[in-house]
Amino acid sequence: MTKRKGYRDWRWLVLWWHHFFLLWNTIDGQTRYSIPEELKQGSVVGNLAKDLGLGLSEIFDRKLRVASEAGKQYFSVDAGKGELVVNDRIDREALCGQSASCVLPLQVVVEDPLQLHRIEVEIRDINDNSPIFLSNEISLKIAELALVGTRFPLESATDPDVGSNSLKSYTLSKNECCSLKIKEIEGGKNVPELVLEKPLDREKKAVHKILLTALDGGTPARSGTSQITINVLDINDNFPVFEKNIYKVSLCEKTINGTVVIKPKATDADEGLNGEIEFAFGSRTPDSVLSVFHINSLTGEITLKGELDYETTKTHDIDVVAKDKGSPEMEGHCRVQIDITDFNDNTPEIVLTSQPKPVREDAPGGTVVALISARDLDSGDNGKVTLQVTSGSPFNLKPSFSNNYALVTSGALDRESFSEYHIEITATDSGSPPLSSKKTIPVTITDVNDNPPVFTQPSYNVYLKENGVPGSILFSVSASDLDFGDNAKVSYSILDSKVQDVSVSSYVYINSENGSIYSMHSFDYEKLKVFQIQVQAKDQGSPSLSSNATVHVFILDQNDNAPAVIYPSSAALGSVSHQRMPRSAKAGHLVTKVTAVDADSGHNAWISYKLAEATDASLFTVNLYTGEVRTKRAVSEQDDSSQRLLIEIRDDGEPVQSSTVTVSILLEDGLHEPILDLRQKVSEPSKKNGRITLYLILSLASVSVLSLLTFLVLAVKCIRNSRSSGSCCMRRSDCDDYKNPNRNLQIQLNTDGPIKYVEVLGGDMLSQSQSFRSCMSPMSEYSDFTLIKPSSTTDFKEVISVLDASLPDSTWTFEMSFFPNNNVASIHILFMGDVKNHYISPSVIPSVFSHLCVCGDEVTKKFAVCVCV
Known part of the structure; x- marks a missing residue:
């Protein structure tokens, strides 16, 4: 088969592949196959899977593929059999020219995990090309006086095949004047020469036609022919002669245009026109030379007129002809060999052998991300390439072989800090000056569930009014997760806990998607004042991570209870309380007293x-705060003997709740004993009074001990807080919350199951008190602590008398406690037994109480007061 290829392209391929194979053959241990050229598509080269030690299943699972460094994919892998097969027509001459060795290097890439194998496929030559001359006809002009033995160089034939299939010999058709000689020139090239065997006689024969045949060494042999036409000339029997047959010169590829390359010299022994010489390139000079070089026809000076490219053509062989002007013309020949030296004019190139894969953020150091190779078209040091990764990234390059590298991890990865890296790789050659290029490789970091959800704050305070609508939203918590995807999807749940021995899930439920907490039913402040909810935020990672937050729910009191009358009792006498009083009663006479309590707290319980x-x-008249019914004036004879009073009891809530009691008073003459006896009973000590006094003393002693322990705990806490950057200070200030207190002090009895207690509501003594504020650490339950000193004292016997008169069949004692109300000072007095709500006069506050302790929260403005002894 005959092929034609541009001289420049052919020479470039030969030189490039020759350089590549010399570099490739320095690697030992490669798999090598040998096949003839022009194999049919699908022909088997070898069992690649077996030679690489891979199973057939691995070829598909690990995505085995073959990459050719020649640029064209001549081979592929049969995934079913693991065989390397021919994928396209292979023309050895097109690939390697006339190089003695033609080897195609292949890269076999196996992924998961990444591996790189190199194999070589040797392409053997077949005799598929015939010798060919550049032209089918050669014209020679020989003077008739030419001497016998004169040699005339002929055009050489070319054969793209190599080895035994290349050009071997020339033959000349039978003729009467000339013979053929073969001359070996530098480089081992044979050039045919026509030798004149006897003088020519133009008068006998002016033109001689001889057939020149070129034969190769293939089996069968192939041949090519060219017709030699010899025109016999007269006289001019001397031809120009060059000083040298071969001129050699070296030229840098970056030589500028107009530079003189060489000036060959020739002389002619003839005189006149027969001795005048003109220079020119040979008639068979290719265009690739004509476009780069110019020759001065008069001087023979060869200059550069185009650009040189070492990577395309490394050597230019130019045939220079010197012709005289005689008749016939005589010419001489010489060869100019111009060797091009390399200049560092090609930047190195970075090639991704495999595309980078996403990397888990917990990937260990040394994990392979991508395979990279580098190449430079220059030669020598100009073609030596080194790769570097920009500093500061957790990646580096690990050298493999022959300018191949593996991009691997070199440090810890964190997707939350950097979800994607743009790794800049710089390739630099060793030329002078060096050239470099850059390539950016994107690497994506995949998420790992390494961050738990985080609430906006560790605990929340929720203030909820009692008697709310069931199903209403209480609060919404929120947590965020720094991870991505399912690892960042947060669901909320309530951890199981007990509230008054009942699961908290019976009180509230939470929306698992948005963290909204809803009530299951309405709340009653009188039954439940505060409870906690443990909320858990959990992501959907594997394994999942979670965190907890505490929601403190404070129930706020509403005025939902009307005052309840506990004295006078109307259970036995119907809806009317019957009282008697003497007609002799003076103004201010105590007729009776009405006692009521309110189940609410704070202002809602002020009666x-x-x-x-x-x-x-x-x-x-009825006392506004005590409920005492007294006469406004002395009773007269004209007053009706039967008086009826309707007394309204109101609380201080919003809206106001009220109740009424009807008192029927019968005016009688001579009625004095009941009241006198009562006063005597109050003034005379009795066994019951003694017992009550004993209980009070024991209770107050207990309160004193508890107060002392409380102050000791607070002192220790202050010392610790001062050591740990906390604060514990005491400063004197005015108590703004008590600048305008109520004008009297009221003790109100409330009930809470089997335990009864009395609240002491604010009065005049608070308005004249001095207060001290204690600044606690942020972890304290209350932020303020105020000490209030009373402004008046009362005989303790009066307390006993009033309690004894109100609760004749009960036992009672005092207890210090905290009761959160709105600006309300509370003293808890415990009563045992079945006791109704009773009213106690404000004068019962005993002088043994040295001060009251007021605790409060500046944020919620809620205060509680306890008795301190």
């Missing part, structure tokens, strides 16, 4: 009494 209706409104 006031009002005379709503009366038979004679001028005769009776």
